[in-house]
Amino acid sequence: MTTPFVHPYLPNSAPEVRAEMLAAVGAESVEEFYADIPAALRLTGDLDLPEPLVAEADLSRHVRGILGKNRTRLSFLGAGTYHHHVPAVVDEVIGRSEFLTAYAGEPYEDHGRFQALFEYASLLAELLEVEVVNVPTYDSLQATATALSMAVRATGRTRILVASDVRADVLSKVEDFIRPYASLEHVPTVDGIADVAAVTALLGDDVAAVWVSTPSATGAVETAMTQLAEATHAVGGLLVAQTDPIGLGVLTPPAAQGADITCGDIQSLGIHAWFGGGHAGFVGVADDPRLVMEMPHRLFGLASTSVEGEYGFGDVAWDRTAFAHREEGKEWVGTAAALWGIAAGVYLALMGPQGMVELGETLLARTAYARKVLTALPGVSEADGAVHLREFVLHLPRPAAEVVEELRAKEIEAGVVLGEHELLVCVTEMTTQADIDLLARELGAVLGTATDATTHTPVLEEVAR
Template structure:
């Protein structure tokens, strides 16, 4: 008796057995497992996922998903002090109005000769970001700030011909993991731990550079802890003196009050535009930027699309098109320096609208407000028995560390806050968490957190 082949999955068109076999034959693979050969066995799940049977009607699927989502709690509906890379900022209504227009509503960046409106929108975004960053070249967004950092370091490696990268700031473990994975096997990331006060250890960086094999010094502004390191300009001199490039990942929302990386010697700036008019979305809503000066060596290594303003055959008229398209994987496919996919252009358009609305004065007010409320939050929480603020004398932007010295751990404090309708900070260790405030966090919100912590930390 002939065995019945497994049925096609209703949500995965290419799961039909004949189609799957044809696709595997076309690429010369015996099975789907061949694609995962380089993933260590220790990281693989050696059992089925245990998923429920697929719901075969749209109505049943919608009902099921609504039930799952109903069990969640949104930061819009709950007082939140979560940050650590994804931030609750005000998104003006006009941003949503523009990005939801049908001619823009896709993450794709468009194609030549048919999509000049989208090209112009992306060019406007790049121009506004260049002004904010005091740079001359900014890319069409990549997937997120993590990828942008990895790409910046790979660019540095291609420019210098060197292999090693120094990570010198307090960095998110998730980001560090992504970057280490993204730059391998061409590059090796060496950690140079910050000093006890959270600032980069300049002596240790100098010693690590002595070998002469470093492609880039990678710093964060501010650091994962929110700390603003006054030693960032000195890192530029150390990097350049050793023939390395200086790569700085920054929070663009801080650039109304903090100097952009280019102002203190960074060769490549990178980061995530989520704070610029992009909603949080289950921890996402991200898109990464890269920025340099108009240096041919650097521009040639951008693997991403760049849009430029060009004259047309009609005098006085201009168009918008790809700059040096031959650099990209879109043009040369597998021969490209990196594969960057269709990027996250829609978020770039949203960020462009946001920056156009805010202008220089608006960005300054945003930064001033966040700095002031961060300082206020640190002072109020430091007065709570059982709470300490590490590096309290340093300047922090949005994020800041909180250490709990009472009987409860950071995770237990967070659970107790949640019972009272407050999202606490992101837990970093048994006793420490990162708390965050933005322009949406009022003084009354901070006072409520402080008063609630007095009841929960002991």
């Protein structure tokens, strides 16, 4: 008989302990817990792993060999993870031991973490034009799902209207999260942005929120936020705006246009793209108890101490969280992505208001330039006429997947395939005019339309018009 394996660091792997746990929950075997997972997705054998390496030096050499196979390509990929500049000081600060190794930051072991996160929240709140910002949660998917859940709880209603084009991964997460107590209803967009008339026609006293994404999944900037907010508020609903703070140095923040809850991701703010990105989600609201008390996340505030002139930093309204209520909490948060909040705080402090303005102008200009150059190619057209920030969709005369593969052979990642002939292209401040011209030349060659390297002067006034 085979002796059951008992892991030295996992006490629950001992047969007697496992049997006791199963008896306590009334299950015959561990397999019962995985009954809802399709058989095709379940691992039934051993993992195909190599033999263990016996020395650290061997492991280091092995990993270097794997990393040495990485290849750098000119990238126009976006779709949620973006290649923005990360100042060296950001990595230096978050690599400090008091930040890097601290789990969440508690009074008995905090070494400035509370204050760092308070400063981050304050800086982001100023950019978003809100008054309360949470300690970061996992990512924008989680943040958006939470923001919509807050609207459902605050209004006691169960319908959510989706007024923008949203990414499939965000939509999937939100649907899973709110399915037990609310429903999503999609309203088709017009020319890339919300159809205000259609949204207004669907509003009623059962609508908890209108969900707007700006920039949208295709990079379109919503221009009717104020009208959407007014219409939503007229029926007692809330406007939830999902956004990326990277462009708010030049774009009007959603909150200044009537949005009640602003949410999104801070990956663009000083966090490397890496292999899919370091992500962290934010939720921001006005200092309104109705909404603040629905926020499940940790909030750090400023408080006086027993020493005159000294201040401390700590949790605000702890009793509203699941940490206090445990299983009776409105929503469970779990581990925060707090380190990325410190990274974003350092980034915002370095950039300052003028830096964010210049960055926003650069993004608008390069986006406009790329659209102009690429749509000048015969057979290539833009999917809509909206103002775009960082991303836009091209309609190609050939299948987009084929075009991407051919350009990949030329060391260019041209974008993300959205449809048979649709390609999502992304440019950032790291994408130069020469990069865009190279993409235009190579795309023209792949499409069989000879083109010279064109140079169009990016004019911000054109973007504004």
